[in-house]
Amino acid sequence: MxxxxxxxxxxxxxxxxxxxxxxxxxxxxxxxxxxxxxxxxxxxxxxxxxxxxxxxxxxxxxxxxxxxxxxxxxxxxxxxxxxxxxxxxxxxxxxxxxxxxxxxxxxxxxxxxxxxxxxxxxxxxxxxxxxxxxxxxxxCYGMTELGHGSDVFSLETTITFIPETDEFEVHSETPGATKAYIGNAAEHGTMAVVFGQLLVRGRNYGVHAILVPIRDDDHNVLPGVTLGDQGHKGGLLGVDNGTMRFHRVRVPRRMLLDRYGGVTEAGEYASSIESPTKRFFTMLSTLVRGRICVSAGAGIATRRGLSIATRYALKRRQFVAPGHSEGVLLADYLIHQRRLLPLIARSYALGFAQNEVTSSLVHVMESGRASEEEKRQLQTRADGIKALTTRFANDAVQEAREACGGAGYLSENQLTGIRADVDVFATFEGDNTVLLQQVAKALLGDYAKIWGELDTAGMVQATARVFGDTVMERTSASTLVERLTATVKRQPEATTLV
Ligand SMILES: Cc1cc2nc3c(=O)[nH]c(=O)nc-3n(C[C@H](O)[C@H](O)[C@H](O)COP(=O)(O)OP(=O)(O)OC[C@H]3O[C@@H](n4cnc5c(N)ncnc54)[C@H](O)[C@@H]3O)c2cc1C
Structure with missing residues (x-):
C-alpha cells in the first residue's frame, strides 16, 4: 500500500x-x-x-x-x-x-x-x-572542522600569503583542522571554498574564505589534498559527505574570496572593515540565506509528513462503533484530531513566519536600503525560524509516523525516510541550541537597550504595562482552562471531521 x-x-x-x-x-x-x-x-x-x-x-x-x-x-x-x-x-x-x-x-x-x-x-x-x-x-563548502563546528571563529586551517610567489598556502596543521561532514567532498566535488585564518606577513586577520581545486578534470585528487568518505549516515544517503585536509596547498592570490578583505598587488592586507570580529560576522551574515532555506525545506518536509498522516486518517478505519456497520475513521477519533490538528495549525503558523523572514531576506539583500537594525533583526529571525521549524519538523514527522501505525513504518510510505533525512536539519546550518542562545542574546540586548533608554517616568509606565499584560495573560489562561474543561465534558467522538 x-x-x-x-x-x-x-x-x-x-x-x-x-x-x-x-x-x-x-x-x-x-x-x-x-x-x-x-x-x-x-x-x-x-x-x-x-x-x-x-x-x-x-x-x-x-x-x-x-x-x-x-x-x-x-x-x-x-x-x-x-x-x-x-x-x-x-x-x-x-x-x-x-x-x-x-x-x-x-x-x-x-x-x-x-x-x-x-x-x-x-x-x-x-x-x-x-x-x-x-x-x-x-x-564544496568547507567551513566545519573536526575540532571546530559551532565555534567557527576559532577554525585552525591557515591561509598564509606567500609574497615571493604571489600565492596563498592552505594548510591543515593538526588533525583537528580536518574539514568534516563536507557535502560533495567524498565523490563529486572538484573545487572547495575553504574557510581558515588568513595570515599575512606574520599577522592573523581572522577567518576568510578561499577557492581551492581539490580534484582534476579526470577526478583525481590533487597533490597536497587528502579527501575522505564519511560513508553511511543517519539519513541523506544520497549526499556524499566527506573530510578534506590540506598539506601546504598553493593557489594564486586571486582565489581568495576578497569582498570583505584581501591582499593587494603590493602584498598588503586591505579591508573596508577594521575590526576582525565585525568583519567575520559581516561575512557570515551574507550567508544567512542558507539558514532560511534549510528552514523552508524543513517546513515543506513537515507538511508532506502531516499530509500523508492526514490522508491516511481519512481512509483508515478501526473499531466498529455500536449501531454502525463500518469501523470508525481514525480522523473521527478526538484523540487523533488532537494529535494531528495542532501540528497542522503550527505548520501553517511557521509557514507564515517563514514568509515574513524570506521577505526580510529579500529586503536586506536586494533593496540596498536596509538599515543596520534590519540586518541585525534578519539574522536573529533567521536563527529563530531555523531552530523552531527544524525542531518542529522532527517532532511532527515522528507523530505523523506513529499516526499511521505500522503502515507509517514501511519505507515505501516515505515517513521513515523523511524522518531520517530531516533529523540533521537540527544540526547543520547552525546547531539549534546554539542558534537559540544567539536569539536569546539578541533579545536580551534589545531588552536592555529599551529599558536603559527609559527615564524614571518611562520606567514606571513600562512596569505598569508589563504588569497589565501579565494579568491579561493569566485571565485568558483561565478562560482557556474553562474551554478545555467544557470540551472534555462533550460526548466522546461527537465531533466529526468529514
Ligand atoms: C550531514 C551533515 C552535512 C554537513 N554539511 C556541511 C558542509 O557541507 N559544510 C560544512 O562546513 N559543514 C557541514 N556540516 C557540519 C555542521 O554544520 C556542523 O555539524 C554543525 O555546525 C555543528 O558542529 P559540530 O558537529 O562540531 O557540533 P558541536 O559544535 O561540537 O556541538 C555538539 C553539541 O554541543 C552543543 N554546544 C556547542 N556549543 C555550545 C555552547 N556554546 N553552549 C551550549 N551547547 C553547545 C550543541 O548544541 C550540540 O548539541 C554538516 C553536518 C552534517 C551532519
Missing part, C-alpha cells in the same frame, strides 16, 4: 484558499516552481545502496538543471543580480521530493555558489558562477 497521492492539483475551494494564504507574497513564484518540478518523479528508491543513491541524486540534479529550473534566481555572472526569493522557492520546492536532492542542490548552489557570490568579487563571479549554476563545476 502506498500513502502517497498520485493525483494532480484538484483542490477544493478551502484547499485553494489555504494554499493562497500559505503561499502569501510568493504565490506566483511558488506556482511556477510547482509546475516546473514534478514532485512525483523525485522519490528515491529506499533500497538503493549508498553508491547508487549518490549517483541517482546527482543524475536527478543534472536532469532538473537541464530542464532549466534548478538554478532559478541564481546569478550567472557579475552582471546578473539574480533573484533571491526565486532561489529560496526553488530550494524548498525540491523538498517535496527526495531531501538528498534538496540538500545536494543546497550545497552546490546555496553554500558553494552562495559563498562565491557573496564573498567573492567580479573576477570570481565571471570565472565561476555560470559553471556552478550549470553544475559543470561541482563544489
Amino acid at each position: 502506498t500513502l502517497l497521492s498520485t493525483s494532480t492539483d484538484q483542490l477544493t475551494t478551502l484547499g485553494a484558499g489555504l494554499r493562497r494564504a500559505l503561499d502569501g507574497p510568493f504565490a506566483d513564484k511558488r506556482a511556477a516552481a510547482r509546475a516546473a518540478f514534478p514532485s512525483d518523479d523525485l522519490l528515491r528508491d529506499p533500497n538503493l545502496s549508498i553508491d547508487d543513491a549518490r549517483e541517482w541524486v546527482l543524475n536527478r540534479l543534472i536532469e532538473i538543471s537541464e530542464a532549466g529550473v534548478l538554478a532559478t534566481g541564481v546569478p550567472q555572472s557579475s552582471e546578473d543580480p539574480g533573484d533571491i526569493a526565486d532561489t529560496v522557492v526553488a530550494f524548498e520546492t525540491l523538498a517535496h521530493g527526495d531531501l538528498s536532492v534538496t540538500i545536494k542542490s543546497g550545497v552546490q548552489l546555496g553554500l558553494f555558489g552562495g559563498a562565491v557570490t557573496n564573498l567573492g568579487t567580479k573576477w570570481h563571479h565571471d570565472a565561476f558562477l555560470a559553471d556552478i549554476s550549470s553544475l559543470k563545476l561541482l563544489g
Whole structure:
C-alpha cells in the first residue's frame, strides 16, 4: 500500500484558499516552481545502496538543471543580480521530493555558489558562477572542522600569503583542522571554498574564505589534498559527505574570496572593515540565506509528513462503533484530531513566519536600503525560524509516523525516510541550541537597550504595562482552562471531521 497521492492539483475551494494564504507574497513564484518540478518523479528508491543513491541524486540534479529550473534566481555572472526569493522557492520546492536532492542542490548552489557570490568579487563571479549554476563545476563548502563546528571563529586551517610567489598556502596543521561532514567532498566535488585564518606577513586577520581545486578534470585528487568518505549516515544517503585536509596547498592570490578583505598587488592586507570580529560576522551574515532555506525545506518536509498522516486518517478505519456497520475513521477519533490538528495549525503558523523572514531576506539583500537594525533583526529571525521549524519538523514527522501505525513504518510510505533525512536539519546550518542562545542574546540586548533608554517616568509606565499584560495573560489562561474543561465534558467522538 502506498500513502502517497498520485493525483494532480484538484483542490477544493478551502484547499485553494489555504494554499493562497500559505503561499502569501510568493504565490506566483511558488506556482511556477510547482509546475516546473514534478514532485512525483523525485522519490528515491529506499533500497538503493549508498553508491547508487549518490549517483541517482546527482543524475536527478543534472536532469532538473537541464530542464532549466534548478538554478532559478541564481546569478550567472557579475552582471546578473539574480533573484533571491526565486532561489529560496526553488530550494524548498525540491523538498517535496527526495531531501538528498534538496540538500545536494543546497550545497552546490546555496553554500558553494552562495559563498562565491557573496564573498567573492567580479573576477570570481565571471570565472565561476555560470559553471556552478550549470553544475559543470561541482563544489564544496568547507567551513566545519573536526575540532571546530559551532565555534567557527576559532577554525585552525591557515591561509598564509606567500609574497615571493604571489600565492596563498592552505594548510591543515593538526588533525583537528580536518574539514568534516563536507557535502560533495567524498565523490563529486572538484573545487572547495575553504574557510581558515588568513595570515599575512606574520599577522592573523581572522577567518576568510578561499577557492581551492581539490580534484582534476579526470577526478583525481590533487597533490597536497587528502579527501575522505564519511560513508553511511543517519539519513541523506544520497549526499556524499566527506573530510578534506590540506598539506601546504598553493593557489594564486586571486582565489581568495576578497569582498570583505584581501591582499593587494603590493602584498598588503586591505579591508573596508577594521575590526576582525565585525568583519567575520559581516561575512557570515551574507550567508544567512542558507539558514532560511534549510528552514523552508524543513517546513515543506513537515507538511508532506502531516499530509500523508492526514490522508491516511481519512481512509483508515478501526473499531466498529455500536449501531454502525463500518469501523470508525481514525480522523473521527478526538484523540487523533488532537494529535494531528495542532501540528497542522503550527505548520501553517511557521509557514507564515517563514514568509515574513524570506521577505526580510529579500529586503536586506536586494533593496540596498536596509538599515543596520534590519540586518541585525534578519539574522536573529533567521536563527529563530531555523531552530523552531527544524525542531518542529522532527517532532511532527515522528507523530505523523506513529499516526499511521505500522503502515507509517514501511519505507515505501516515505515517513521513515523523511524522518531520517530531516533529523540533521537540527544540526547543520547552525546547531539549534546554539542558534537559540544567539536569539536569546539578541533579545536580551534589545531588552536592555529599551529599558536603559527609559527615564524614571518611562520606567514606571513600562512596569505598569508589563504588569497589565501579565494579568491579561493569566485571565485568558483561565478562560482557556474553562474551554478545555467544557470540551472534555462533550460526548466522546461527537465531533466529526468529514
Ligand atoms: C550531514 C551533515 C552535512 C554537513 N554539511 C556541511 C558542509 O557541507 N559544510 C560544512 O562546513 N559543514 C557541514 N556540516 C557540519 C555542521 O554544520 C556542523 O555539524 C554543525 O555546525 C555543528 O558542529 P559540530 O558537529 O562540531 O557540533 P558541536 O559544535 O561540537 O556541538 C555538539 C553539541 O554541543 C552543543 N554546544 C556547542 N556549543 C555550545 C555552547 N556554546 N553552549 C551550549 N551547547 C553547545 C550543541 O548544541 C550540540 O548539541 C554538516 C553536518 C552534517 C551532519
